[in-house]
Amino acid sequence: MPVGLIALALGGFGIGLTEFVIMGLLPEVAADFRVTEASAGWFISGYALAVVVGALGLTAAVSRFRRKPVLAMLLVLFIAGNLLSAVAPDYWAMMAGRVVAALAHGAFFGIGAVVAAGMVPATKKAAAIAMMFTGLTAANVLGVPLGTLLGQAAGWRSTFWAITGIGVLALAGILALVPKAGNDDTASGGLRGELRAFRSGQVWLSILVTILGYGGMFGAFTYIAFTLTEVSGFAASTVPWLLIVFGVGLFIGNTLGGRAADRDVDRTLLAVLSVLVVVLVVFALSAGNQVLTVGSLLLLGGFGFATVPGLQMRVMKYAAKAPTLASGANIGAFNVGNALGAWLGGVTITAGLGYTSPIWAGAAITLLGLAVMAGAAARAKATARRVPAPDMTAASAAVASPTAASPSGLETEAAGSGQAETADVGPVSVR
Known part of the structure; x- marks a missing residue:
């Protein structure tokens, strides 16, 4: 498999971690912001709703741009959202960070799947897509338990600082490892x-x-x-x-x-x-x-x-x-x-x-x-x-x-x- 798929999988790992690790940290987050756990639960619901918006709206908005730079831009958005979550002074700043990070989620996996499939022969396209989604499964198997342990030991904000670092590494990987030929072309005919x-x-x-x-x-x-x-x-x-x-x-x-x-x-x-x-x-x-x-x-x-x-x-x-x-x-x-x-x-x-x-x-x-x-x-x-x-x-x-x-x-x-x-x-x- 092309090495560029590793960069896509790393991005998927960070995004999957952002989505799911909050579930194990809700008590700490709720206590820090002095809100009920039900109110803190909106950090999960708000994220999910923003994923749908980003998957449709943001993907449509960037359809006329080259795919590789778009993936890099989406990771910048992801990094910014998690950085905001890590330093959020109050509940609504945290919610804004969750929404910003979520907007990148759907578009990254949607565009990333097209890029991954374009890296390999026709007989290996689904396997290439699966490779990218391996990052998401690894986030569930390893990332969420370890992220929860880190948050409980060093404070929940430390987990979001770690995710921000993962985003930076994924961005560097996208820029260095994802090839340009055949993958960073624009969508055919633009949005129409x-x-x-x-x-x-x-x-x-x-x-x-x-x-x-x-x-x-x-x-x-x-x-x-x-x-x-x-x-x-x-x-x-x-x-x-x-x-x-x-x-x-x-x-x-x-x-x-x-x-x-x-x-x-x-x-x-x-x-x-x-x-x-x-x-x-x-x-x-x-x-x-x-x-x-x-x-x-x-x-x-x-x-x-x-x-x-x-x-x-x-x-x-x-x-x-x-x-x-x-x-x-x-x-x-x-x-x-x-x-x-x-x-x-x-x-x-x-x-x-x-x-x-x-x-x-x-x-x-x-x-x-x-x-x-x-x-x-x-x-x-x-x-x-x-x-x-x-x-x-x-x-x-x-x-x-x-x-x-x-x-x-x-x-x-x-x-x-x-x-x-x-x-x-x-x-x-x-x-």
Whole structure:
């Protein structure tokens, strides 16, 4: 894999750490600013909302600029937000720092996925995207526990100073290691060209699968601490260690899911979502057994995150001529899925259905996502049968010179996968 992917992964590590480490530091932050923990919780909610805004609005705003400088600018924004959080004198300054850092989140992963895919041959694009998201999984496995320990030992501000330093290192890596050729080009046709990608019904279906497939996993995970302590009977002190098991599953699933998606995106997503439904059902039925619960946590993380490279790759494939904004929109969709799963899980608990009810709700959401994915795959296969075989001579030339073919180098792959979806056939065409 190109060394530039390490810089992208480091940026992903810092951003993932910023998003999740605050959960372990909320008591200290709330006490320092003299607010309730509920008020401090808005540092999490406000961040998530700003991610969606940045994934769409900021990505659209920078679509006409070269991608490598845009990634560098986003990391400067990320550094500034965490620096503001580290020195924040009051609650609202801290909130401003969280929002500023979050604005870079969605755009960085959206644009970074396009850049990562452009660094490698067509057969390794999903694996390259998975490599970038490895930083996010590492943030969950290692960064959050270590960041929480640092914050508890040296004050919560020390954690944000450390994240600021990680951002500086990632910025230096982007500038030094991410190549210019074929990756820092501008989006095709600017914002208007990027918006044209949303005429594809497959792009919208891919985004919907992201919301439902990822939302199901996150809905089960949001209230997992209550399930582990109240149903499985684990002591509260063991929950952080059990979450590391979940994080290990994330890491494995992300890696293997990327490799499988490179072979066949749709088949991989159908298989992984099917198994994820089964895992959630088994988890809900066996949550009272501690041994089975540990195994379920590992599998939940593994199959839940195995969808991520494929989901990101699929939306980019069907928006191949203008993937940047669609890629950013899909990052926003992951966060919409987070919110949907967490909300529905909370509804089931409030209704008195017990602490396994969010897992059942997650299984239902994932099953719905599987149904949408099955329909999307069937439509794509039907479209591919109607599309003439591509000119292999032209395709070979495109692979040899990805910059000339498209900004992301993805057109050749999409040509054989129903890329006719992006033809100008009206506002939205699902075939």
